[in-house]
Amino acid sequence: MANAYIVDAVRTAGGRRNGRLSQVHPSDLGAIVINALLDRTGIDPNVVDDVIMGCVSQIGPQTFNLGRATILASRLPDSVPGVTVDRQCGSGQQAIHFAAQAVMSGTQDVVIAGGIENMSMTPIGSPMAIAEKAGMISPFASKEISARYPGCSFSQFDGAEKMAEKYGVTRDELDDFAYQSHMKGARAFDNGYFKNEIIPMEVTVEGKQVLHAEDEGLRRNATLQAIKDLKPLREGGVITAGNASQICDGSAAVLVVSEKALKQYGLKPLARIHAMAVVGSDPTMVLEGPIPATQKIFAQTGLSIKDMDIYEVNEAFGSVPLAWAKAVGADVSKLNVNGGAQALGHPLGATGAKLMGTLAYELRRRGGRYGLLTICEGLGTANATIIENMDR
Numbered sequence: 001m002a003n004a005y006i007v008d009a010v011r012t013a014g015g016r017r018n019g020r021l022s023q024v025h026p027s028d029l030g031a032i033v034i035n036a037l038l039d040r041t042g043i044d045p046n047v048v049d050d051v052i053m054g055c056v057s058q059i060g061p062q063t064f065n066l067g068r069a070t071i072l073a074s075r076l077p078d079s080v081p082g083v084t085v086d087r088q089c090g091s092g093q094q095a096i097h098f099a100a101q102a103v104m105s106g107t108q109d110v111v112i113a114g115g116i117e118n119m120s121m122t123p124i125g126s127p128m129a130i131a132e133k134a135g136m137i138s139p140f141a142s143k144e145i146s147a148r149y150p151g152c153s154f155s156q157f158d159g160a161e162k163m164a165e166k167y168g169v170t171r172d173e174l175d176d177f178a179y180q181s182h183m184k185g186a187r188a189f190d191n192g193y194f195k196n197e198i199i200p201m202e203v204t205v206e207g208k209q210v211l212h213a214e215d216e217g218l219r220r221n222a223t224l225q226a227i228k229d230l231k232p233l234r235e236g237g238v239i240t241a242g243n244a245s246q247i248c249d250g251s252a253a254v255l256v257v258s259e260k261a262l263k264q265y266g267l268k269p270l271a272r273i274h275a276m277a278v279v280g281s282d283p284t285m286v287l288e289g290p291i292p293a294t295q296k297i298f299a300q301t302g303l304s305i306k307d308m309d310i311y312e313v314n315e316a317f318g319s320v321p322l323a324w325a326k327a328v329g330a331d332v333s334k335l336n337v338n339g340g341a342q343a344l345g346h347p348l349g350a351t352g353a354k355l356m357g358t359l360a361y362e363l364r365r366r367g368g369r370y371g372l373l374t375i376c377e378g379l380g381t382a383n384a385t386i387i388e389n390m391d392r
């Protein structure tokens, strides 16, 4: 089969809810990463075949095909098309899969794939909440869905608790993992590990221009005790604001090209997309998909967890990666080695492309071969990707 390569991967540093990026229009957030890819790779903007952007809350500033709108805000010519995909929290990863599949099928050679989410401007759940106010019914009001899953609200918070319960993940384990997320993130910044992926931005804070180059949610002074002291979101539960992913504003994108484009444009690959899988899982568990997605991608490739040098499993809630690690026999020391969404934030539609960049650059830094990315997604789906480092 033809190969698809990642040439470069970039992201903005995450902004906290109502923080540094909260006033940056989502199209402009997307343009920042698109322009950075053009600048860094030197690719001629006219040869970009398509732009595929993930976005979850497609309402207000994020509606009307954000993937296309962000092109109009960028240096790309308006002859480049664009599309927006919603695979919930894995939207950015799905965008990369679609790009890779286009390239592997021979229909396109140069595709930008990524994601955008300004969660301050377009809060999570706002498409449903605003529609409800306008008198529209919920997607779950379907007669057939209600009959098939009686009484289920498909809430990710319920799902997070269920994952902890089913896989025996304790509050202590969750809190320790959340604390480590901050510590690993701080170490990664101190050692410059994120330098390759983060595009520093000038932002205005209280009337002053500052350089935004570090994820704003990161708590360098986090303590395990403070995390342990947080009240659970649900009476009797184990999930807290500390061991859940943070609301975040941000964008991320990768340049995906064919072998032909590599040669034609003299590009150097960072990674090769070795395999892709996507599954549906029990929607009442909501967040369990990464486990069957990982099993499927291993069955597909003949590789095993032992062949993976590192893995990124989105910290939507700490119970997801910890349950995943137990179920697939993963080594927790190779899991989210530079921290995750509990410390650095989870800008929904952007997270897949953000984590892909983190995975690819860390794999290269370590001189490893294979890395795995998997993300849980609303309503019970999950994507998994295995990439191979091309710079060993």
Ligand SMILES: CC(C)(COP(=O)(O)OP(=O)(O)OC[C@H]1O[C@@H](n2cnc3c(N)ncnc32)[C@H](O)[C@@H]1OP(=O)(O)O)[C@@H](O)C(=O)NCCC(=O)NCCS
Pocket: 089, 124, 156, 219, 222, 223, 226, 227, 230, 240, 241, 242, 244, 245, 246, 247, 316, 317, 346, 378
């Ligand atoms: C969990 C959630 C509801 C918390 O939202 P929030 O209450 O606005 O979060 P905050 O950051 O204000 O944190 C709440 C409190 O916990 C504290 N806190 C959070 N993380 C902490 C940490 N690591 N250490 C110490 N204190 C912490 C905050 O300081 C704050 O304290 P305060 O009330 O005294 O100011 C929100 O982050 C969320 O919805 N996350 C999940 C998003 C999601 O569903 N994504 C999709 C995944 S499937």
